[in-house]
Amino acid sequence: MSLIESNSLKISFILLKRLVTSECSLHVEDLKNIGKNGVFKMEQSNLNLDKQSETETFTISYNSADADLQNHRLNAGDLATAIKEMNDLLVKSDKVLNGKKRSFEVFVEAPAKEGSLGVQFLVEMLNPENAMPVLAAVGVVGGLVKTTFDVAREMNGHTYLDIETCEDSDDATIKLDGKTITSHEDVAVLISYPEIRESIKKIVTVPLENHEQPEFKIFKSTSTDTETSEAKIETVSFDEKAIKAISQLNTQNKDPQIVTLKAVITFVKINFTGKKGWKIKLDGKEVPVEIKDDNFFLRIKKATLSFKDGDEYNAVLERTSRFDGKTNQEKFSYALISAKKKRKPKK
Structure with missing residues (x-):
């Protein structure tokens, strides 16, 4: 366990595991309130949490040694890209593993903490039983030894060829040009899609481009209270070397x-x-x-x-x-x- 560093740029995601409809003012696909001079602006959402609901919270954190991220500043366009790509990653992964019927909806609201550049994502669970395996495979709630982010790092520029599943287990072998990677079958299926690899690449690299000693992390909260500075469990942690590997991720499949x-x-x-x-x-x-x-x-x-x-x-x-x-x-x-x-x- 580790605490989120105060000098990190944080983006918080709240996953609402419930069937009750929430009132959220902004769907992530409607995100467009980007201000001038790199200032990120969003209207405060009208989220109604009066009814009891089970939640899953995770945070993606960008950090570096230079002044901008230390002072909670990030280019607005880069931040918008990260938000859009995280939404696309979750929605596409849900469609791949569960079919056309969505098991959750993704929303975004302004950060609650004064002076923070954090952005909260709220994912309303329509079918928690189907949704949680998706979130685990992507790598935002933990539960798997190796997630799509981990496999993307291990690919390190190699070209995806195909996957081979096991009849007697949930494992699968991902075949690349020159190496193989073993992971959970859900992870292997997701990473086979070029658009999913593209989203992972943009989430990790776009906000950190041209920053010194960059770091990227995903934390799972041990509490549902987003107002407190509670302990976090890392589900993904990339240093500069790992981020470079992600930047070399091949988002194209083998030619026909x-x-x-x-x-x-x-x-x-x-x-x-x-x-x-x-x-x-x-x-x-x-x-x-x-x-x-x-x-x-x-x-x-x-x-x-x-x-x-x-x-x-x-x-x-x-x-x-x-x-x-x-x-x-x-x-x-x-x-x-x-x-x-x-x-x-x-x-």
């Missing part, structure tokens, strides 16, 4: 793999008006195909090529493979480069 193959096919669905919407039978399976053979398609349009059920074609196909981190499967798409009707042997 394209191979050319020859095969005997039959057409099972034909579109006389467009190059998409076709289907072929390949190796006993029906698959969609895009027509890239202009001469072949021109003959179709001019009605100089007829099709009969069961006609076979010698085809050259272009197969593109992409890895889907959510389903942990490789997906294939096909394009027809050329096709020539297979001649039937003479009797």
Whole structure:
């Protein structure tokens, strides 16, 4: 446990684990009250906490050796970026792990402490059972040995390839170019998304760019009282070396793999008006195909090529493979480069 340093710039997040609706004046996606000269301004929210509610509080803290952060000053645009990206990280992670139905909503209110640049996020829990695993995987409430922030640091510029899950445990192996990382399956799935890695990178690095001896931390509060200076438990702690590793985080996945193959096919669905919407039978399976053979398609349009059920074609196909981190499967798409009707042997 450690206390939040008084010279740190703090951003507090309050996670409301309840089904009761709160009155919050500002949704984080509506954040726009940025003042001039780098001064961050927000209207005081009208948060109603009269009803009893269970809360989870965490704080992200930026610190450095130079005067600005020591004096609680941070560029308004950089702070707004951190707020937006934390919201995007939480909302996207929820969607990845729980589907389209949200398990929480994210709100923001002005800091309660006079003279502070802290910004409080209030996340209203719509489904705590689904929400808490998301927050643990992201790394804002603790509970996992390795979070998305930790894995992002360990990636250190390596390119993401795919993930391999374990049937008898919740662990998964994240495969990179040149190394592997083991983590909880939820963390592995989240880190497979480029936009999630992009949010982590911006949250950590944008506010600390060009600052001396930067530090980034996430604290989980041991109390629900945000007015007190209670003890905090670190869930993430990055020094200058770790922040540099995050700055090198590769936010792109491995490029799609394209191979050319020859095969005997039959057409099972034909579109006389467009190059998409076709289907072929390949190796006993029906698959969609895009027509890239202009001469072949021109003959179709001019009605100089007829099709009969069961006609076979010698085809050259272009197969593109992409890895889907959510389903942990490789997906294939096909394009027809050329096709020539297979001649039937003479009797």
